[in-house]
Amino acid sequence: MKESGLYIHIPFCDHKCVYCDFYSITKFDEMDRYAAALEIEMKHYAALFSNSHYFTSVFFGGGTPSLMPPRLIEGIINSLHKFFNISADAEITLETNPGTVNFETLKSFKSSGINRISIGIQSFDDEDLKFLTRVHNSKEAITTVRQAAEIFTNINIDLIFNLPNQTKEKWLLNLEQAINLPVSHISAYSLILERGTILNKLVKEKKVTISDEDYDAQLYGLTIDFLTSRGFNHYEVSNFTKVGHECRHNNHYWRYNNYLGFGTSAHSFMNNERWNNFRSLRLYMESVAEDSTAVASRESISAESSHDEYVMLALRSKGLDLNEYETMFANKIIINSAKLIEDLIAKKYLYKEKGLLKLTGKGYCICDEILVKILFP
Ligand code: SF4
Numbered sequence: 001m002k003e004s005g006l007y008i009h010i011p012f013c014d015h016k017c018v019y020c021d022f023y024s025i026t027k028f029d030e031m032d033r034y035a036a037a038l039e040i041e042m043k044h045y046a047a048l049f050s051n052s053h054y055f056t057s058v059f060f061g062g063g064t065p066s067l068m069p070p071r072l073i074e075g076i077i078n079s080l081h082k083f084f085n086i087s088a089d090a091e092i093t094l095e096t097n098p099g100t101v102n103f104e105t106l107k108s109f110k111s112s113g114i115n116r117i118s119i120g121i122q123s124f125d126d127e128d129l130k131f132l133t134r135v136h137n138s139k140e141a142i143t144t145v146r147q148a149a150e151i152f153t154n155i156n157i158d159l160i161f162n163l164p165n166q167t168k169e170k171w172l173l174n175l176e177q178a179i180n181l182p183v184s185h186i187s188a189y190s191l192i193l194e195r196g197t198i199l200n201k202l203v204k205e206k207k208v209t210i211s212d213e214d215y216d217a218q219l220y221g222l223t224i225d226f227l228t229s230r231g232f233n234h235y236e237v238s239n240f241t242k243v244g245h246e247c248r249h250n251n252h253y254w255r256y257n258n259y260l261g262f263g264t265s266a267h268s269f270m271n272n273e274r275w276n277n278f279r280s281l282r283l284y285m286e287s288v289a290e291d292s293t294a295v296a297s298r299e300s301i302s303a304e305s306s307h308d309e310y311v312m313l314a315l316r317s318k319g320l321d322l323n324e325y326e327t328m329f330a331n332k333i334i335i336n337s338a339k340l341i342e343d344l345i346a347k348k349y350l351y352k353e354k355g356l357l358k359l360t361g362k363g364y365c366i367c368d369e370i371l372v373k374i375l376f377p
Contacts (some may be wrong), residue, residue: 001040001052001085001288002052002257003053004053004260005055005059005253005258006057007262007266008061008076008266009263009264009277010060010061010062010068010263010314011024011265012024012031012064013025014135015062015133015135017132018133019191020197021195023265023279024062028067030285034263035068037288038263040288040289040292041263044293047057050320054087054262055087058077058093059074059082059093059318062095065095065096066097066101066105070109073109073112077092092115093117094116094118095120096120096144096148098144099135099136099144100138103149106152109290110152116155117143117154117156117280118158119144119156121158122134125297129141131295132160145182151287154185157186161191162190162211162216162219168218168219171223172226175227179227180315182254185237185239185242185246188239188240190208195317217366220364220365221365224245227240232281235253235318236316237317254316254318256313256314257319262277262285263284264278264294265279270368273301276300278294278295293329307329309327311371311374313355315358315359319356331348337374344373348360348363349366
């Protein structure tokens with residue numbers, strides 16, 4: 001039996017944020033029908049995988065999953081338990097946004113089976129939040145974290161850095177605010193200009209200016225120094241955790257484990273095959289009604305891609321297990337690049353610890369360059 005994760009995409013949002021390229025819709029009248037379609041899709045894949053896989057995490061991502069009524073989330077969790085072998089201590093995460101929940105709804109989500117909350121704060125600065133077109137303000141963000149902490153012990157917050165006019169002092173204030181709240185995990189992402197977003201258009205039209213890569217790297221370096229010196233372990237490029245609170249679901253992605261995704265735009269990776277669902281709600285619903293699945297595209301992972309993905313994911317997270325690597329990929333690049341690796345170690349971009357080859361803080365700041373050097377020497 002393979003340890004794996006389950007992902008459910010909930011595409012509903014109360015509006016579209018300027019920087020977002022996730023699939024989301026602002027009409028809520030299809031929520032019940034959507035939950036019913038998810039159940040059909042789950043049943044289909046359960047027949048294929050429930051004898052070979054057990055699941056230690058469930059992740060409701062979006063969109064804004066906390067806009068779904070708790071009764072529908074509970075129904076989905078019950079169906080997952082009915083169809084799949086889910087471990088008794090599975091981590092079950094719900095993404096939520098301040099302004100979409102209150103103490104009572106958070107309590108209902110806990111009763112429905114959720115045991116980890118991930119809150120899309122993005123910034124504690126009202127100007128930043130206005131720029132990002134978020135619906136909440138900083139006061140509501142703090143209230144939501146405090147309310148969640150009365151109910152959950154496992155809380156992540158998402159933050160974004162390198163926003164326009166964000167000085168280093170302003171970003172450090174954000175981090176200070178974050179660590180003073182009862183959170184066990186922080187995801188800190190650099191603002192990415194995704195194609196097709198309103199923000200991308202504004203930058204192209206020179207109506208908004210974003211600082212360059214050097215400044216971005218400086219803010220990232222500050223983030224690593226600040227959080228690691230305050231008791232947070234840096235365990236993936238953008239993720240920091242207190243002891244015992246690593247996100248089990250994301251670890252499935254980073255450790256190259258299998259995962260099954262349901263719903264619009266959801267991705268799956270099972271037995272060296274990867275597929276993704278239709279993004280549009282209409283196409284998803286029509287396809288599930290027709291044959292219980294909604295696959296838009298599918299690919300088999302070649303041995304070469306599998307090697308590169310494994311190295312990339314491992315180095316970006318817990319480190320490359322050299323023994324495991326040698327067993328899985330004898331005579332491959334890392335083994336043949338001993339000199340390059342030693343050179344990167346001497347320059348303090350990499351280090352070895354307990355059989356793992358890991359990035360240093362300095363290495364994380366140029367992580368992509370290092371991966372290119374190693375994978376395409
Ligand atoms: S709330 Fe999240 S998923 Fe929805 S539009 Fe904003 S950034 Fe995108």
